Amino acid sequence: MTVEELEKEQAPKQARLGLVGWLRWVWRTLTSMKTALILLFLLALASVPGSLVPQRGVEPDKVARFYQQYPTLAEWYDRVQLFEVFTSVWFAAIYLLLFTSLVGCIIPRTLTYARELRRRPPAAPRNLSKLPHHAEIDGDLTAEEAARRLRRLRFRVETGDGWVSAEKGYLRETGNLLFHVALLGVLVAVAVGSLYGYRGNVLVVEGDGFANTVAAYDRFIPGNQVSAESLEPFSFELRDFKATYQVQGDKRGQELDYSAYLKVNDSPGAPARDYELKVNEPLEINGTQTYLIGHGYAPVFKVTDGKGQVAFEGPVPCLIELKPTLTSGCVVKAPDAQPTQLGFLLRFLPTSVPLTDGSYASAFPGAVNPEVQVLGVFGGDLGVRSGEPQSVYELAKPEVMRKLKPLVMGTKVPKPLAVGQKLDLPDGTGKLEFTGVKEWITLQIAYDPGRFPALLASGTAVVAIALSLMIRRRRVFVRVKDGRAEVGGLTRTEGSAAGFAEEFADIVKVLSAGDKDAR
């Protein structure tokens, strides 16, 4: 900020205010440095609850749990938008005010700056020894020679009768203005991305495929301006999935690497190509990115009902219960089973080992000795056809569960099933076969047209802020008189006086170069 701006800011406000005067006062206050400062504080402060309270856009399940635990508090939180801080009205109010203030700040400063760029450096002051940096050079340095040397140092130079005035470091203000404009650019890019972009999650089991349509997603979050037809029409099949784990030492069982092997069709008619999808290496098709974000097991089961007919057959994705060993919980539903519908609660152990107390647990996340524990088998109406939304990870709602008849309870089947083994249900109600192991992956698919603009703007911001902070605006004056030259210098940037001292010494050296006795 310049001294003039400072004075303007501190000047007493007019006592009598009409509407125009009042508006002007609002605008002045809003665009003052103090307001900017306070708004910056508010912005920081307002972000804090966003990290302490679970956010709907980030962790929806945690928000749901919060609702169960503290229903009244949750309602209040919801009322003041604490579950979506960063899209809340009050958060938007703060940053919009800040950016209004920013615009109000940038425009006048850009005008001032443009004028300043065209102005020549001012005449040298009479007494150079009063300047913060001062030196004398003996010898026959002429004003013309001094001007030439200063120009070579990339100073902007003005000469007069026996004096030279030079200025440098205009890029500082350029950087500062560019930085603030770039911040506006980031805001716009983020806004564009959230209006025209979308994001979705999907779980795919080995052997299955995915086609990029809204219906194929498990969760789909579109921007306001996204239509179902605008999705990039690619598809792929998950051929194989491989994960490797640390086998020895302290970190035994830690994931080392994993890859999903895809067969991709970039568009409906296009030839299929192979693609190895890894963490940190998304698949990109025309700006739509597919990311590998998680994986787990999907054991394959076959359920035969009491009439000897196959009531269910296929892989069942299991939810991870213990991450270090990938112990997972699975639910198998066979609503078509006769005479009674069947439901199974199972636990999948990738590397099953017997414990001393007779129970079993998984010792390692890789599928070394995959086994399935039967925790419970239930007969009766599972409520699948009730029309209510069903979760594939839950056998039935508690009220439905209560009406089911337990056919097998966990304690009666201590030995888990290995691949190929089966469990006969009592009273000829059917049997469950564990036939194989597949793996599933979870993907995030995202399209965000604001990505590159945001990158461009933030890249500009970094460069510009570096310019703004590293470069100092400085003036150097030379007066030549009677075979002696006086040099004076000052910097308009506070806090960098020490750094300028070094540069000033160098400038003096250059000015006196060729003269042995320079110093």
Next chain:
Amino acid sequence: MPAEQLAGLSDLFVVGAVLLYVFAMVAFALELAYGQARAGAAPARRRLVAAGAGGPGEEIAEDAPEPKVVQAAPWAAKAGVAALGMAWFGWAANLGAIITRGLAVERWPWGNMYEFVVAICFAVVTAFLVTQVRQNVRFLGAFVMLTAALGLGFAVKVLYTAAGPVVPALNSYWVAIHVTAAIVASGLFTLAGVSGVLYLVRGDGLSRLPSRADLERVAHRAIVLSFPIWTFAVIAGALWADRAWGRYWGWDPKEVWSFITWVAYAAYLHARVTAGWRGRAATIVQLVAFACLLFNLVGVNIFISGLHSYADVAGAR
């Protein structure tokens, strides 16, 4: 050398660095305690610039004599030089710890909080020593050494993690870019934070602590340097998040606190040019920003779970 031996060597280096930092701290403290007292307001310091003699390190002349001067003990300056030597040795040991750890795990040695804090301590000391090469800031030595020794001690006692591989998401060249930038910026911010605390502790009067003007200058320069680096680190993090998680910004707790830290330091830079906010108020803003940085480093990793839960601290989840 096999990995286990390298890892063991790295642990030894850390202990060595702590000891050397503590010795250096004591020596710096002796110089400070028996050296000359300084006035609070910047004394009329003359710079020998016009004379231009010698390297930049000798540019600043001795303090101009104050009306009431507490005389320095004759050996005080020698203690300072010895302290500087020990600080350099500690620095070398700290560097050795990082390099051997990196060789032992065959990746960039900042994959968990332990390694990260060891690296930040190294960055703090580096920032101090490099500044010292250019201008005399020995007056900060004792406090910087204390900070680095405490930081390393905290890393060893609380955060220690045996050498080992990292989760796949961390196996990326982005670690080199994003985390390195964060470490460098954190080191400089810490140097500024140390100066800021001293600024507040020190009154305006005669004191053996460095003058307020000196402290503010050091802090400002460190922040001016680290703010763009921090900005870059945050953006590099966004780029990495874009590769790894499918969005460049998702308000994950770590991202939220990086943003808060960034805004707070921007507020400091504004406070420095706002009438009525210079000096003490700006210093307080700077320290609030530093507290945000520390909370992001320690608090978020330990108390708040999120995608960034790579901390790998025992009992942190």
